[in-house]
Amino acid sequence: MIYGGFSQTALNKARIEKDVEQSRVVHMALERMVRELTMAFVSTHVNPSPDLRVVETAFIGKDNGRDDRIDFTSFSHRRLYRDARESDQNEISYFVTEHPDDPDVQVLARREQNRIDDDPRRGGKSQILVENVEEFNLEYFDPLLSDWVQTWDTEDVLAQPNRLPTQVRIRLAITNPRRRGEALAFGTRVMIPLTYALNHASYNP
DSSP, rough: OHHHHHHHHHHHHHHHHHHHHHHHHHHHHHHHHHHTTTTOOOSOOOOOSSGGOOOOOOOOEEETTTEEEEEEEOOOOOOOEEEEEEESSSSEEEEEEEETTTTEEEEEEEEEEEEEOOOTTSSSSEEEESEEEEEEEEEEEEEEEEEEESSSEOOOOTSSSSSSSSSEEEEEEEEOOOSTOOOEEEEEEESSOOOBBBBBOOOOO
């Protein structure tokens, strides 16, 4: 009886520690998204000739149902090596994809390229942030409409050219290991300070 009591206590302790670790991973991912989104920016300073354009800033949020994607340029890059030829500017993406070792598992991945090029949606390196993702949903607050919208595209002249949302609402849900068919939902909201494109020549939003 004593052994059975200790065994059950050990199992409960292991379950609680696993739940706490899973929650910690999700909160760390959300905190990272918040930090990088608060430093998002776009700029009007581009080469007028498309053939000579090597740098393109953007903020693009795509609505894919329960698996949204966001690609944006940011001032959030951190140099890890002294004298590295890098600035604080980078390209960031967050998206849902299959786990490389298990196609039945969906993961939230982060892509970063430490130099901005002519395509802010490709390049760089990707890493897994959260496993067993059930939903990744993003919404953007448009101050001109005074409402939340499901997509954002600074590259589309008919959408939101040269301006960013004032807020981004994030919802991330993961599989509940304790109850089959249920999910654990987490969420946060991000304020974006630089809501208009950088234009040092004549700033007129």
